Amino acid sequence: MLSVSHLSKTFPGVRALSDVDFTARAGEVHALVGENxxxxxxxxxxxxxxxxxxxxxxTYDGEPVRFGTPLQAxxxxxxxxYQEVNLVPLMSVxxxxxxxxxxxxxxxxxxxxxxHREADEALRGLGIRVDVRRPLRELGxxxxxxxxxxxxxxxxxxxxxxDEPTSSLEPREVKTLFGVIRMLRERxxxxxxxxxxxxxxxxxxxTVTVLRxxxxxxxxxxAELDRLRLVAMMLGREIGEVREExxxxxxxxxxxxxxxxLRAEGLTVSHRLRDxxxxxxxxxxxxxxxxxxSGRSETxxxxxxxxxxxxxRVVVAGVPVRAGSTAAAIRAGISLLPEDRKxxxxxxxxxxxxxxxxxxxxxxxxxGLVDDTRIDAIVETFMKRLRIKAAGPHQKVGELSGGNxxxxxxxxxxxxxxxxxxxxxxxxxxxxxxxxEVQALIDELADDGLAVLLISSDTxxxxxxxxxxxxxxxxxxxxxxxxxxxxxxxxxxAIAAVPAGGxxx
Amino acid sequence: MxxxxxxxxxxxxxxxxxxxxxxxxxxxxxxLLLFNFAFTPHFVSTExxxxxxxxxxxxxxxxxxxxxxIGTEGVDLSVGSVMALATSLLSLYLGYGPWIAALTxxxxxxxxxxxxxxxxxxxxxxxxxxxxxxxxxxRGLALVLLPQLKDVRDPGLASLGSxxxxxxxxxxxxxxxxxxxxxxxxxxxxxxxxxxxxxDSRPAARLAGLPVRRVLIVVYxxxxxxxxxxxxxxxxxxxxxxxxxxxxxxxxxxxxxxxVGGTPLTGGRVRIGGTVAGAVLxxxxxxxxxxxxxxxxxTQIAQAVVIVLAVYAARERGRR
Numbered sequence: 001m002l003s004v005s006h007l008s009k010t011f012p013g014v015r016a017l018s019d020v021d022f023t024a025r026a027g028e029v030h031a032l033v034g035e036n037x038x039x040x041x042x043x044x045x046x047x048x049x050x051x052x053x054x055x056x057x058x059t060y061d062g063e064p065v066r067f068g069t070p071l072q073a074x075x076x077x078x079x080x081x082y083q084e085v086n087l088v089p090l091m092s093v094x095x096x097x098x099x100x101x102x103x104x105x106x107x108x109x110x111x112x113x114x115x116h117r118e119a120d121e122a123l124r125g126l127g128i129r130v131d132v133r134r135p136l137r138e139l140g141x142x143x144x145x146x147x148x149x150x151x152x153x154x155x156x157x158x159x160x161x162x163d164e165p166t167s168s169l170e171p172r173e174v175k176t177l178f179g180v181i182r183m184l185r186e187r188x189x190x191x192x193x194x195x196x197x198x199x200x201x202x203x204x205x206x207t208v209t210v211l212r213x214x215x216x217x218x219x220x221x222x223a224e225l226d227r228l229r230l231v232a233m234m235l236g237r238e239i240g241e242v243r244e245e246x247x248x249x250x251x252x253x254x255x256x257x258x259x260x261x262l263r264a265e266g267l268t269v270s271h272r273l274r275d276x277x278x279x280x281x282x283x284x285x286x287x288x289x290x291x292x293x294s295g296r297s298e299t300x301x302x303x304x305x306x307x308x309x310x311x312x313r314v315v316v317a318g319v320p321v322r323a324g325s326t327a328a329a330i331r332a333g334i335s336l337l338p339e340d341r342k343x344x345x346x347x348x349x350x351x352x353x354x355x356x357x358x359x360x361x362x363x364x365x366x367x368g369l370v371d372d373t374r375i376d377a378i379v380e381t382f383m384k385r386l387r388i389k390a391a392g393p394h395q396k397v398g399e400l401s402g403g404n405x406x407x408x409x410x411x412x413x414x415x416x417x418x419x420x421x422x423x424x425x426x427x428x429x430x431x432x433x434x435x436x437e438v439q440a441l442i443d444e445l446a447d448d449g450l451a452v453l454l455i456s457s458d459t460x461x462x463x464x465x466x467x468x469x470x471x472x473x474x475x476x477x478x479x480x481x482x483x484x485x486x487x488x489x490x491x492x493x494a495i496a497a498v499p500a501g502g503x504x505x
Numbered sequence: 506m507x508x509x510x511x512x513x514x515x516x517x518x519x520x521x522x523x524x525x526x527x528x529x530x531x532x533x534x535x536x537l538l539l540f541n542f543a544f545t546p547h548f549v550s551t552e553x554x555x556x557x558x559x560x561x562x563x564x565x566x567x568x569x570x571x572x573x574x575i576g577t578e579g580v581d582l583s584v585g586s587v588m589a590l591a592t593s594l595l596s597l598y599l600g601y602g603p604w605i606a607a608l609t610x611x612x613x614x615x616x617x618x619x620x621x622x623x624x625x626x627x628x629x630x631x632x633x634x635x636x637x638x639x640x641x642x643x644r645g646l647a648l649v650l651l652p653q654l655k656d657v658r659d660p661g662l663a664s665l666g667s668x669x670x671x672x673x674x675x676x677x678x679x680x681x682x683x684x685x686x687x688x689x690x691x692x693x694x695x696x697x698x699x700x701x702x703x704x705d706s707r708p709a710a711r712l713a714g715l716p717v718r719r720v721l722i723v724v725y726x727x728x729x730x731x732x733x734x735x736x737x738x739x740x741x742x743x744x745x746x747x748x749x750x751x752x753x754x755x756x757x758x759x760x761x762x763x764x765v766g767g768t769p770l771t772g773g774r775v776r777i778g779g780t781v782a783g784a785v786l787x788x789x790x791x792x793x794x795x796x797x798x799x800x801x802x803x804t805q806i807a808q809a810v811v812i813v814l815a816v817y818a819a820r821e822r823g824r825r
Contacts, residue, residue: 330714
């Protein structure tokens with residue numbers, strides 16, 4: 001249906017794609033995998049007309065084509081669902097669904113009644129029940145993603161490209177998504193599926209193309225390829241090596257005897273958290289388990305003073321922290337790595353150096369004057385220690401890959417010498433290699449005596465990384481898993497259990 | 506044609522564009538100077554340069570504060586009214602001596618700045634609306650304090666307005682010192698870094714524990730104080746207080762200088778050198794057209810062209 005051959009694309013200083021062949025066939029789900037920087041995003045952007053290739057042929061439906069703009073590609077029947085939802089947040093759900101092709105009434109005005117009815121039907125078909133008149137932004141991220149999907153499906157697309165569509169979906173929504181993908185496959189649509197999650201790939205995809213450093217290293221049916229080989233190809237390592245190290249980089253347990261350094265008691269935020277209490281000891285990694293929207297991020301934000309609480313208190317090393325102030329929490333030694341790295345974490349226009357030094361500035365200056373030598377020393381130390389890959393300390397953070405941005409953020413917090421580190425989805429959207437590095441780093445930090453609170457939608461990461469797991473459900477703690485009970489199975493059971501105050505099972 | 510060349514995205518073009526963005530305003534000043542050296546009679550004279558520099562000084566001082574406000578992704582529309590308020594306060598308190606009067610005027614500017622900052626940082630009003638309110642209120646207050654034009658006769662102020670050191674007028678000297686001071690603050694202090702971080706990504710700055718509210722208030726206080734200083738200097742030069750017309754449209758001139766100087770309206774970047782050059786560029790442009798006997802309407806059109814060019818260059822940068 002859609003194919004490219006001998007495709008090359010060069011950016012200033014980087015060869016993003018070289019001599020890439022890729023074919024998406026009708027009625028087939030094609031997995032596109034690779035580490036960040038392997039060229040997946042560039043390939044997608046070439047397919048959808050955002051970038052023009054420097055060399056190579058693009059063939060669509062048997063004919064050579066050239067898409068000058070994304071619009072041309074869309075009109076030709078290529079729909080894309082991006083990692084970040086790109087819809088209009090203030091418009092209603094229905095208007096978003098029909099944006100650019102609203103049903104018109106007799107006078108050439110929008111026929112709202114028909115639009116709402118059709119939007120409702122379309123979403124119902126995907127198993128979502130929402131009021132289509134409500135502004136899109138009132139929906140959760142997962143539901144927004146489903147609206148984007150409905151939009152892509154509704155435009156009679158012949159090729160649907162999904163760039164990490166599940167990164168913000170709950171398991172139930174993922175099921176719905178897969179249902180839709182199967183339906184698309186039966187309809188003869190070519191689906192290109194980009195994801196970092198192995199389980200999903202094996203569940204839904206037929207063929208796979210592995211990219212590494214801008215080249216295709218493997219392409220063929222997915223069923224013939226075992227997981228380990230796939231991981232090995234993505235990483236460019238030998239199988240033995242990967243197997244030895246396991247799937248995640250965590251080594252296991254830490255010392256759990258000491259007095260808790262972080263104690264959160266009865267945190268309550270109306271509609272979001274109910275009486276959440278937890279403790280983290282120095283050198284311990286405590287996982288926060290639960291589904292999307294169960295209050296994990298809210299708990300972390302409440303502890304870090306970024307979310308005003310109605311009740312409850314946070315105590316660090318025996319000293320209560322003033323509530324509702326990030327500055328006070330930071331002074332007390334609490335650092336939060338926020339979930340939304342791009343919007344709440346990095347300052348994209350500033351350099352790596354400025355980003356690392358940002359929070360620690362008051363300590364790095366005298367009488368309000370910045371001490372450049374000390375900053376340079378600290379920046380150099382952390383860039384080395386965290387292996388931040390950048391052209392130099394003066395490169396803009398916005399230009400780095402996701403993994404390196406995350407490391408810059410970690411460096412920002414570590415430069416403050418915190419006592420407690422709250423990590424909200426530290427490995428989301430970063431490539432396998434960087435993921436392993438970040439995981440190893442979390443381990444190392446805990447070994448150094450830091451108290452770590454880990455939030456992750458990646459169950460494997462959560463289970464292997466945590467010494468204890470506190471399970472949240474609908475904004476309240478339902479269970480705490482300790483010792484040998486820290487297993488995926490136990491976590492699932494805790495999430496699925498009837499919320500009657502943690503009944504035994 | 507430009508579009509075509511752009512879409513090809515050749516490396517040289519990118520570099521040229523970046524150079525244009527970074528140094529275009531300086532090149533513009535240079536070109537205008539050379540043009541005037543060659544074609545304008547009586548341009549190369551100390552007297553002319555003095556006039557030009559004295560005229561540009563108040564705009565420049567206001568633009569410095571504006572650059573800070575724009576750096577935080579805001580804007581300060583009240584600067585013109587603050588100048589008017591400053592001139593009113595100055596002539597009201599002149600009886601206590603020029604220093605006390607000038608100090609009172611600057612305090613007036615600071616008060617307006619606190620009001621702006623509080624509205625923006627604590628109440629959460631958008632900067633354009635908050636400062637618009639103070640723009641109206643400030644001018645009104647200035648007129649209540651001093652309903653009509655009044656001559657300012659004070660030897661101290663007169664010498665401030667027309668005196669000089671080694672041939673450099675006090676006005677120009679003060680503007681230069683302030684520009685250097687603001688540039689230093691932006692480059693070397695924690696406050697400067699915090700301004701940029703807040704302008705670039707406010708949620709990130711907040712979660713990084715920066716004192717966002719305090720920084721915002723200080724920014725608008727600086728802007729107010731600088732505008733008040735400009736008001737005092739303008740009054741000293743004119744030897745009259747005229748709260749009805751002093752500082753009219755000053756906010757637009759200041760924004761023009763800042764934007765032409767390469768500071769993006771989206772915040773996160775402040776170019777003080779560029780702002781200075783931007784103010785000078787607009788001044789030179791006006792002078793050039795006037796000296797060649799072109800009607801004032803031409804000046805406005807020329808300004809518009811420069812602004813559009815500057816914004817076009819900034820847009821290219823924004824897309825990167």
